Amino acid sequence: MKxxxxxxxxxxxxxxxxxxxxxxAWVLKMHKYAFLWAxxxxxxxxxxxxDLVIFLTVKHVLWQEWNIPVLPxxxxxxxxxxxxxxxxxxxxxSQSAY
Numbered sequence: 001m002k003x004x005x006x007x008x009x010x011x012x013x014x015x016x017x018x019x020x021x022x023x024x025a026w027v028l029k030m031h032k033y034a035f036l037w038a039x040x041x042x043x044x045x046x047x048x049x050x051d052l053v054i055f056l057t058v059k060h061v062l063w064q065e066w067n068i069p070v071l072p073x074x075x076x077x078x079x080x081x082x083x084x085x086x087x088x089x090x091x092x093x094s095q096s097a098y
Contacts, residue, residue, distance in 0.1 A: 008028075011021045070078050085091040 010024050082091065
């Protein structure tokens with residue numbers, strides 16, 4: 001447990017007061033089984049201590065908007081700007097639905 005607590009580096013930036021650091025240590029000690037310490041389990045909590053959270057979603061329906069109309073006289077300039085953006089990495093080629 002001490003190794004795990006040291007690995008967390010709870011007060012690395014010295015933001016907490018000594019009493020707050022002790023409180024954090026006490027909470028982690030009293031609930032040591034609530035936290036998982038294996039690297040493969042990082043970001044998870046023991047199911048015995050915390051209820052499962054379920055996020056309800058709705059089925060996504062694809063939508064499509066019309067392209068922005070470009071005047072034929074400006075087409076060359078627009079293409080140059082887009083090519084510059086692609087070359088700079090700001091825009092990327094895509095074949096996605098959007």
